Amino acid sequence: MATEILLPQGGQDLKEATIARWLKAEGDQVKAGDLLCEIETEKAIFEVEAESEGILLKVLVGGGETAPTLSVIGYIGAAGEKIDIASSGAPQPQTEEADNAPRTSNIRAVSLNVSEKKGQTPPVVANNSGRIKISGRAFNSAKKKGLDPKMITGTGPGGRIIEKDVLNFTGSVTQHQSVVQASSSVSYPDLPGKHVPLSKMRQVIARRLQESMQQLPHFYVTVSVEMDEALRVRADFNRALNRHDKRKLSVNDLIIKATALSLEEFYEVNCHFRGDHLLYLDDINIGVAVSLPRGLVVPVVEHADRLPLGDIAEETKRLIGLTKAGKQASVAPGSFTISNMGMLEVESFTAIINPPECGILAVSGIQKKVVVSKSGDLCIRQMMKMTLSADHRAVDGVLAASFTNKIKYHLQNPRTLLK
Amino acid sequence: MAAIRAAQLGADVTVIEKKVLGGTCLNRGCVPTKTLLQSARCYQSVLNSREFGVYNTMQSFRFDKMIKRKDDIVKTNVNGIKHLFQKNKINFLEGTASLEDQNTVSILYPDGKTELLKADAIILATGSEPLTPNFLKFDGDRVITTTEALKLDKVPKSIAIVGGSVSGCEFASLFSQLGAEVHLIEMLEGIVPTEDNEIASKLSNELKKSGINILTNSPVKAIERIYPSGDVKLAVKGQASLQVEYCLLTLGRKLNTENIGLETLDIKHSSAGIEVNTQMQTNIDHIYAVGDITGKLLLAHVASEQGIIAVEHIMGKKVSMDYQTVPAFIYTHPEISSVGRQEDELKKESINYLTGKNYFKSNAMAMGMGEGDGFVKVFVDTKSHQILGIHMIGPHATDLVAEAVMIIKNKMTVEQIKDVIHPHPTLSEVIKEAVLATIDQAIHG
Numbered sequence: 025m026a027t028e029i030l031l032p033q034g035g036q037d038l039k040e041a042t043i044a045r046w047l048k049a050e051g052d053q054v055k056a057g058d059l060l061c062e063i064e065t066e067k068a069i070f071e072v073e074a075e076s077e078g079i080l081l082k083v084l085v086g087g088g089e090t091a092p093t094l095s096v097i098g099y100i101g102a103a104g105e106k107i108d109i110a111s112s113g114a115p116q117p118q119t120e121e122a123d124n125a126p127r128t129s130n131i132r133a134v135s136l137n138v139s140e141k142k143g144q145t146p147p148v149v150a151n152n153s154g155r156i157k158i159s160g161r162a163f164n165s166a167k168k169k170g171l172d173p174k175m176i177t178g179t180g181p182g183g184r185i186i187e188k189d190v191l192n193f194t195g196s197v198t199q200h201q202s203v204v205q206a207s208s209s210v211s212y213p214d215l216p217g218k219h220v221p222l223s224k225m226r227q228v229i230a231r232r233l234q235e236s237m238q239q240l241p242h243f244y245v246t247v248s249v250e251m252d253e254a255l256r257v258r259a260d261f262n263r264a265l266n267r268h269d270k271r272k273l274s275v276n277d278l279i280i281k282a283t284a285l286s287l288e289e290f291y292e293v294n295c296h297f298r299g300d301h302l303l304y305l306d307d308i309n310i311g312v313a314v315s316l317p318r319g320l321v322v323p324v325v326e327h328a329d330r331l332p333l334g335d336i337a338e339e340t341k342r343l344i345g346l347t348k349a350g351k352q353a354s355v356a357p358g359s360f361t362i363s364n365m366g367m368l369e370v371e372s373f374t375a376i377i378n379p380p381e382c383g384i385l386a387v388s389g390i391q392k393k394v395v396v397s398k399s400g401d402l403c404i405r406q407m408m409k410m411t412l413s414a415d416h417r418a419v420d421g422v423l424a425a426s427f428t429n430k431i432k433y434h435l436q437n438p439r440t441l442l443k
Numbered sequence: 444m445a446a447i448r449a450a451q452l453g454a455d456v457t458v459i460e461k462k463v464l465g466g467t468c469l470n471r472g473c474v475p476t477k478t479l480l481q482s483a484r485c486y487q488s489v490l491n492s493r494e495f496g497v498y499n500t501m502q503s504f505r506f507d508k509m510i511k512r513k514d515d516i517v518k519t520n521v522n523g524i525k526h527l528f529q530k531n532k533i534n535f536l537e538g539t540a541s542l543e544d545q546n547t548v549s550i551l552y553p554d555g556k557t558e559l560l561k562a563d564a565i566i567l568a569t570g571s572e573p574l575t576p577n578f579l580k581f582d583g584d585r586v587i588t589t590t591e592a593l594k595l596d597k598v599p600k601s602i603a604i605v606g607g608s609v610s611g612c613e614f615a616s617l618f619s620q621l622g623a624e625v626h627l628i629e630m631l632e633g634i635v636p637t638e639d640n641e642i643a644s645k646l647s648n649e650l651k652k653s654g655i656n657i658l659t660n661s662p663v664k665a666i667e668r669i670y671p672s673g674d675v676k677l678a679v680k681g682q683a684s685l686q687v688e689y690c691l692l693t694l695g696r697k698l699n700t701e702n703i704g705l706e707t708l709d710i711k712h713s714s715a716g717i718e719v720n721t722q723m724q725t726n727i728d729h730i731y732a733v734g735d736i737t738g739k740l741l742l743a744h745v746a747s748e749q750g751i752i753a754v755e756h757i758m759g760k761k762v763s764m765d766y767q768t769v770p771a772f773i774y775t776h777p778e779i780s781s782v783g784r785q786e787d788e789l790k791k792e793s794i795n796y797l798t799g800k801n802y803f804k805s806n807a808m809a810m811g812m813g814e815g816d817g818f819v820k821v822f823v824d825t826k827s828h829q830i831l832g833i834h835m836i837g838p839h840a841t842d843l844v845a846e847a848v849m850i851i852k853n854k855m856t857v858e859q860i861k862d863v864i865h866p867h868p869t870l871s872e873v874i875k876e877a878v879l880a881t882i883d884q885a886i887h888g
Contacts, residue, residue, distance in 0.1 A: 440584055
């Protein structure tokens with residue numbers, strides 16, 4: 025019997041993914057372990073391996089096309105084997121992708137003057153309720169035609185919509201049901217320039233950041249940290265290691281440890297907002313924002329409170345390496361995020377919280393400044409600003425100030441980080 | 444101690460220890476504290492050298508060097524025990540032990556392996572830890588116990604010590620001598636309430652004179668950390684709130700009676716300790732308990748003695764533990780020591796007694812040492828002249844008490860001491876003079 029190739033679920037909430045490209049073509053011989061295709065999700069790009077030996081008999085979802093996770097995207101079997109797509113026992117893929125769509129989505133049943141402009145973002149089908157049984161191929165087809173699967177009757181097993189149902193759909197085919205990501209259906213003036221579609225990843229980033237700014241009442245607390253002692257301790261620590269030792273500390277590693285210790289005492293910042301209540305998380309998992317050309321990715325250092333400094337350094341190197349290579353680096357959800365723009369010579373900035381987290385720390389560059397010492401003299405110190413963005417529904421000013429000042433305490437007393 | 448004695452008596456001995464040989468006293472208690480106090484005394488004599496005609500301009504110290512010296516001395520002692528174990532063929536296992544059944548001990552090694560060991564007799568000596576009530580927010584960073592205090596890398600600028608017990612006073616004395624701003628906070632009426640009232644008052648005055656802020660009748664209500672300085676803020680009943688760099692909790696000990704299998708074998712115990720008889724047996728004949736876990740007197744020399752008693756009983760000797768003649772002492776400056784009955788005990792029991800007192804300031808040796816502060820107080824039975832109690836505050840009180848223990852243990856009388864020649868000039872003469880003072884026969888009174 026032919027084996028199905030399923031679109032893997034790359035992360036906990038991921039509902040769909042795009043086939044970036046196929047690495048094998050229909051008719052190719054494959055063995056177990058061969059890479060079949062590259063998948064792109066909102067979090068990362070990864071590869072699907074063949075689990076069995078045989079011929080790639082059929083490709084159901086082509087390169088550039090999107091399908092729900094766990095849907096069938098192809099078949100491997102013996103040469104000449106017949107596959108009956110419509111009645112195959114493939115698991116029913118779910119179209120829940122609109123779960124993540126903005127609440128402001130509209131389905132218009134009337135035709136609009138929405139012409140297919142060059143490079144306009146393809147319309148996203150909104151599904152406001154329930155799951156629909158639809159094959160991956162049919163889903164893509166419906167999407168291409170701008171059709172809402174809810175309007176199509178399925179003739180496949182269990183009422184499942186299969187591709188021919190989409191092609192035969194005699195509803196208002198000329199009616200474009202378009203759903204806009206933003207609130208307007210404005211037609212943009214034709215200006216000279218290069219139209220660049222937002223990748224799947226950037227669409228998701230855009231949506232999440234917008235939600236965050238709109239729904240979380242952000243407020244900000246800034247402190248200036250004297251980093252002289254911390255830099256000394258880091259230099260001493262690294263000097264004792266070999267050149268290529270993965271435990272060599274970066275300044276960010278010190279900040280991760282200091283933040284973890286502060287989240288331990290001020291556990292009320294280590295939380296997720298859940299509408300009508302807060303979840304104070306047991307685990308201190310710190311996300312480290314990594315900026316890549318294709319967008320922002322935030323791998324997570326799990327149990328940052330339990331790791332000694334050298335281990336944190338090793339782990340951040342590992343996570344960043346994987347992330348830069350397009351691989352998914354971590355699976356655990358974060359409880360707090362650090363965004364460090366220090367290396368970009370920025371004096372200060374504020375970051376946007378990653379919901380459902382309730383805080384994010386923006387770390388800026390270290391600059392030599394003239395400061396007034398305890399004894400009242402002028403002296404030069406290496407100062408670094410940190411700004412905490414906090415969700416005021418979960419964190420109030422006093423807590424935010426104490427939490428941020430404890431991070432400052434640990435960085436200014438770096439021996440406390442070595443324990 | 445017990446192990447070595449047992450080996451000497453011919454037993455096959457195995458010792459199981461989860462931390463370090465030597466226990467609290469050697470590693471985190473008496474020995475390191477006293478060693479550091481010696482360094483502090485040395486610094487003090489440097490500061491006071493002019494009185495002795497010695498001049499020095501470089502009056503500095505390095506606390507990290509003092510700590511290193513302490514660590515080396517502790518290490519030497521631990522190695523000493525290791526050698527004694529080897530010499531006496533004592534089997535030493537590094538792991539966590541608990542009672543499996545009446546004759547078996549189960550051991551958990553750091554690598555996760557376990558082992559069962561059978562024995563004819565078992566002695567429990569798991570000791571105690573510093574007490575850290577939750578509301579006082581111990582964090583091992585700036586709210587610490589004596590364990591962390593002995594590992595600091597510098598002398599705190601300011602420190603609040605919660606609990607005016609022996610430990611509290613010793614550390615108050617230590618850090619004050621090294622230049623820290625010290626606050627000693629006690630919830631009862633006076634510090635070291637277990638000592639003679641007059642002596643406790645005298646100590647309190649001396650500590651205050653040296654710059655220590657002593658607060659009595661002052662329970663601590665709450666502790667919190669202040670950031671970014673990291674300081675500790677204490678809310679003290681009846682006082683303004685206090686902000687210091689460090690807070691040391693010296694509130695007594697928590698006995699290590701958990702997770703050692705007492706419940707499994709129904710060994711009688713409570714939060715006050717494991718119940719033992721005067722042969723150190725628990726309610727199971729061949730299982731003994733010694734040291735802090737018996738909750739008797741939490742002192743190292745008591746624990747050692749209990750250990751010897753237990754072992755000798757196991758090996759068939761007739762023995763019994765006597766708690767009457769146990770010396771108490773405090774290594775503050777000035778030092779305190781005492782043995783025998785206290786004045787309020789004698790009053791309560793309606794015993795007629797005479798008091799004798801002699802001051803160090805009339806002692807030639809104390810004068811020469813520049814340590815004239817303090818006195819020895821003696822109580823004797825009015826009729827028999829038996830010496831009932833000896834209490835001291837002054838130079839080397841902790842060494843001088845050995846003679847006092849001998850006197851009390853042997854139930855000696857004033858007349859017998861009168862016949863004992865004491866070397867001159869030495870501090871020990873103050874004891875003889877105080878004894879003689881009870882019958883108004885002191886020479887240097």
